[in-house]
Amino acid sequence: MPDDPRVQSLRTAVAAxxxxxxxxxxxxxxxxxAGRPEAAVAEAAVALQHAPGHARARDLMARAMGAPARQGPPRGRLCARRRPSGRCWTRRAPAPYG
Structure with a gap:
């Protein structure tokens, strides 16, 4: 089965x-x-070599290896305190002087 043109284009871009x-x-x-988890694992592994702490790379690697998708907010978002709803408390920027 021939590769998707997007995959071929991305392979060229990754090579560059x-x-x-x-x-x-x-x-x-x-x-x-596309149903090629082995190829996905290989690409995710190289991405993790370049950026070991990259949350999306770890999540993609886990999915490619058959782990269920992680639920909840993305790991890249830091939250000091959570609301009862599970969302982060955020501070509003001060109003500009007028």
Whole structure:
């Protein structure tokens, strides 16, 4: 079965910029959606070599390896206190002097 043109294009882009984590993750996601989890794991692994703490790369790797999708807010968002609803408390910026 021939590759999706998007996959071919992303492979070319990744070859030109091998350290670009976001390009690799996009390629890995397309590979996973196309039913090629082994290829997705390989791309996610290289992304994690470049950015070991990257939350989306870890989540994609886990999904490609068969783990269920993680529920809840993205890990990249830090929250000191949570509301009872589970959302983060946020501070509003002060009003500009007028």
């Amino acid at each position: 910029a091998p350290a670009d984590v976001l390009l690799r993750l996009h390629l890995a996601r397309l590979q996973l959606e």
